[in-house]
Amino acid sequence: MNKKTSTIALCILCAIFTLNSCKNAAEKVEETTEEKETEKTVFASEVIPFFDHWKLILGDGSNVGIANNFENKDYFYTTNDGENNWVVFKTPNGGNTHGTSNNTRTELAQTKKWYPKTADDKLTATLKVMNVSATGDARVAASHAVVVGQIHSADKHENEPLKIFYKKFPGHTKGSVFWHYEINTAGDDNSGRWDFSSAVWGHDFSVVGDTENTYPEEPKDGIALGEVFSYEVVVKDGIMTLKFTSEGHETKTFTKNLIESEYTTKADIPEQTQKLFVPIGQDGVERKEAYAGEGCFFKLGAYNQTNGKSPEVNRNWCSGAETHGGDVQKQYADGNYAEVWFKTGSISVSDNAVSNEGYFSKNDKVK
Template identity: 55%
Template sequence: MRKTALIIVTILVFFSCKNEPRTSLETTSETELITKYPSDVISFMDKWKILLGDGTHVDNLVNYQKDDFFYVLNDGKTDWVVYKTPNAGITSKTSSNTRTELGEKRHWIPEKGGKLTGTLKVQHVSTTGDATAASSYSVVVGQIHSDEGHENEPLKIYYKKFPGHTKGSVFWNYEINTKGDNIGRFDYSTAVWGYDFSVVGSDVSVYPEEPKEGIALGEEFSYEVNVHKGIMYLTFSSNGHKTVTFTKSLIASEFATISDIPQQVLKVYANREKGGGVEREIAYAGEINYFKQGAYNQANPKSTKSEVYGGDIIKQYENGSYAEVWFREATVGNSTIPE
């Protein structure tokens, strides 16, 4: 009888505990298991597809994330979408650089245009590279990309920081839509804060002076790209820095003759086949384009001699051979009338 009574008491206690409200500890534990997706932080993910640094292509980004490449982190105050990619992985057929980068599904011609915004902070760029190579230690955080013709890029927004420097540079490049073949294509670079693309080291491991008006890793900044009726309007802003604006036609070339090629270009491309051409007079007029956003790593073993540890992604992450960019806000849509 005593054994039977003990069994009955045990059953009663079990069901009594089962029906009690959960403790705060139990509630917290279950909450921590809930995954927050990039599409929960930035709602426009349905308008994009993505290529990750390991070669993964994904067309539906709603409720999608992938550890080590595309996911959400909180810095104690704000949720951020993280884009992370190694120096070497599997990349697109037209590039030697890896990326974890969004590609806009909608396409448009400059005359119709579109608008892209982003608020971000760059957390890391490759710590290895060749200081004399203009692309070393840099990542592209926003683009306009052509989807026909030469498939060149009328806009690339860069962040670059040399090893040992506290501050890096933000600049943007315009790539000409080359007349004829594309061998002579070149980028013309414009500084926002710090240096432009053409400022490089004097030797493989000798760096220029740190930019005085630069942006540090982890320092937030914003950009707006508004292409309206063929004209590109750029706005860059950051607390503690002067807001900077630019205007550039995408339908009438500034580089249509040999005499139009800037001295900066002659310097950067002095020893290359690429860089001696001219642009077609109508630039990108009538050509299909689309936006890109994320982390397009410019460090690679081919042109910047960056370390890649045999392509082992884990080793690259452990040893600083990667780019990492965090976005907390971004929008994409139709162009607006410039103010």
């Protein structure tokens, strides 16, 4: 082969190589584009399409309104566990709070309120709790706990006829699920209000540590972090019915009259309350009609019950936990937060429900 022929052959080879390189580059660009399309954000409202019924409060105290096609990587987003998409609610021990609460929350609040006597309203959810605070005084009943569902009054004292808790002490594999009824205190002074706690799986609220850093016995029938459970809340004609289910656990049901109180005299205060709340001055009685005549509404999410306030202020609700001065990322880094994942949820709203805007206009302030 002469020199001229060799040069032509080399040029042909270079051209072929260049064409192949361009083709490969084009294919890589196409693959990258496809990957980006595949990694497109999945919004919470695509996972559980019921967000028109709620306003979303974030762990920084802000109300972002109806959260269709919304995410916030610090507090509210979606994730996939390899099988299902989940909506993540995450909130630190310390930071800005919503309304008058001492506790942070990333939580949905219903845009309508209904009246227990004429209600026919329902909330369901399937969830798993992924984290509760790593720190907190074990003698404080609220330490290491998160509320994952509520009924809240929008009127008068704005008390809570239902709070569904999950609580797990450090070092334990299993935690407890329990629910609270808070009395709707008679009169204008609400300082004497108290909760009565009912165990679902594991312990109730009143089971605490003997010292700041010692824990009670681990519940044998408890729920582990990451273990799925469901709740169903129905309020119809003044009666609240609760149903709790989880694979491998006994299904539990409860009923509570929301329009006729069983706690109208001091003699009616149950033993659990006598031990837990009365010693700190919370010894009120309930109005005879309980929550009748007051607008109530559902809440769902992660309402962190652990905070940094001194237990000397209130031995039931002030945890003395680590908050890093409100630095959210430091709290997330060392486990001082609550995180709850929801897979499904539904809400049924009765025709008698009315706007709940008054509650938001009163409470939409960052503390």
